Amino acid sequence: MRVIEQRNDTARLVAIYKSKARLPLEDLKREQEVIASAVEAGKRHGLSEDRVRTFFADQIKASKFVQSAVMTNGLFEKLPDLAPGEDLASLRIVLDQMQEELLSSLAAFDNANYRERCRILVGTALESKKRQKGYPLMMMAATAQATLSLCKSD
Template sequence: MRPYPFVPLLLLALQGCTSPGQPAGPLEPLLDSIERRLDIAEAVALHKWDLRQPVQATARERQVLESVRRAAPEHQLDPDRAEAFFSDQMEANKLLQYSALSSWQLQQRSPSTQRQDLHQQLRPRLDRLQAQLLEHLALLDQHPVPRCAHVLARTLAQRTDDPVRHLALVRATGQLCGKP
């Protein structure tokens, strides 16, 4: 029998391929942080439900985006890139808030979940996540994921079976694989 010298090379090459179960490098920690931010959406929606406030908070969004622009250079990020990314995060969060509010309107009541104060509890968590998100976005930009859009789509499909949550993740990552 004749040896096939290319077989070990082929096996080595295949080890470098990303399979569905493998982490996508710097993408995974960024997606984890994005999800932690999305996890706060229902608590924010409950606060707004109880106080009969609109989901849209233009002045607050402007403050967040200005803060992100100021912090971007500390993370070696272009301020426009950081702002676009955070705009996507806020839109995804609002998508979940609108969905929750619609569900509660349909049921004519909100869940009996313990409420959290927006200013004292939720915003400080969001502020901490802002720094983490900028850090992870910078790592992604410094170490781009090959075939990023494909890897991202596959990874998002594996993260949740909830269609609304999936849509929020898609919205939060809409510009992630574009040119940094």
């Protein structure tokens, strides 16, 4: 949950960068690279191609959801400035560095074999965000999107 949130938070910075640089939100070639690299690395964690593909597709969907919200917001108000050096290339490196932690968390989650308790666990984790004062609804919705495939049994 924590790494998923970090990824969505980085997506927010990517969106600020892209908005200012007038770059398109979507880069399908990059998406394929992200998924292919995760599938490859997932093997070392004993994760099936299907599992990794679906999970990372959800991460990318969540990231695009965050980005479209930020970009829409940018139409109405000035977006915050990024720190120097926070450009697309360096933000992508940050996203890549999260891949390993996402995969090990996913493998640990699957090995815990939550099965029927899974939905309750994910639901409770989301619910606890609600109590965190000022936690943006948009980020919560992104986490919900990013955790969609967690409880799917194959």
